Amino acid sequence: MQLDRMVAFHKTMGDATRLRIVFLLAAGPLHGQAIAGKLGLTPPTITHHMKKMRDINVIYERREKNTIYFYLNESVIKQQAAVLGSMISKDEKRGENLAEKQKILQNFFTTEGRLKNIPAQRKKKLVVYEHLVRGLQAGKKYPEKELNEYILQFHEDYATIRREFIINHYMYRENSIYELNPEEMWAKAEY
Amino acid sequence: MQLDRMVAFHKTMGDATRLRIVFLLAAGPLHGQAIAGKLGLTPPTITHHMKKMRDINVIYERREKNTIYFYLNESVIKQQAAVLGSMISKDEKRGENLAEKQKILQNFFTTEGRLKNIPAQRKKKLVVYEHLVRGLQAGKKYPEKELNEYILQFHEDYATIRREFIINHYMYRENSIYELNPEEMWAKAEY
DNA sequence: AGTGTAATTTGATATAAATCTAATTAGATA
């Protein structure tokens, strides 16, 4: 699993001694005793840390007579940095999904813009709700009656849909007054 | 210290449960029990992990009635990814140093290209040795006699300089045959 | 005030990990 590799990497880097070693090696290869000297630690301790760093391929070594030089494997670090930076981006996915969302909306809405029926499949349902909710005004407070009327434009079962708006966090209710939640709180269909 | 912050970040991310939480939150905010449910853990365990993630500012929270939604703080993650990616680059430093290196060489070499004297200051000494060694051929084996003659072009004390080549890992000796080391093994002047 | 829900704190347990000293191994050199 990709996750295991990530965990191992960060766990290994989450130690002050090992991070210092990485910084040292970033300036050029060093042998064990030199590292131990610079850090004020004993050689066995360095061996211990090097073993862990070798496990995640962040260092490699070359023997030169009796002394072993440790080198930093920069590509692994850069790769993990990239993974970290990209784990956030749900944005590129949106591009792919746009077409599929359009198709779902075409299937479930009439040409007049009314909802034919509520999809059973969760991800399709969410696409539909998201579409409905786009017609509401951010920051505006909707009395229940007004919200019902809005939903009725699209479908007769306003009670179900209104409830689903809350369940899926599209909206928030306070004293029977409804209001749109911030968009980042909405449930997203998982493709 | 910057290092402490890095250690804290990676230590916190070096745990499978917390990484899974990050992945969950990357898809949108969630409340504690939802996270506990999805991961098959108890609420106290989630509280424990959230506290650690809050300490490094990788999450923040907003209360919605009784339930607290946790949000991912993407900027912190992106920032740490950037730090990780940039920790390698000694390259930008080289640019700055070029001018200073030139100046050192001008000070210690005659216009005829001979070394006036060996600098006492370590970093200047290394700049000088690096310059000398650039005249040698990578991969070529130099008998001691030949190396001495090469050094004599620049300075009379070939023995000292030859020894320094070894000490600082510019060269490698085997049975009185000398050979250039790979460049990434050389001692670098620390600016 | 009283009730319900979600989160947190407390205390216990079990596991992992960083570091050291002492002993051992691996390679190079004479």
Added chain:
DNA sequence: TATCTAATTAGATTTATATCAAATTACACT
């Protein structure tokens, strides 16, 4: 083969941490 140097392994100690059950707190709603 004997010896030197550098690295590693083994074993012990100390500290940190992930998890849970049980008790408690914090809000919201009636």
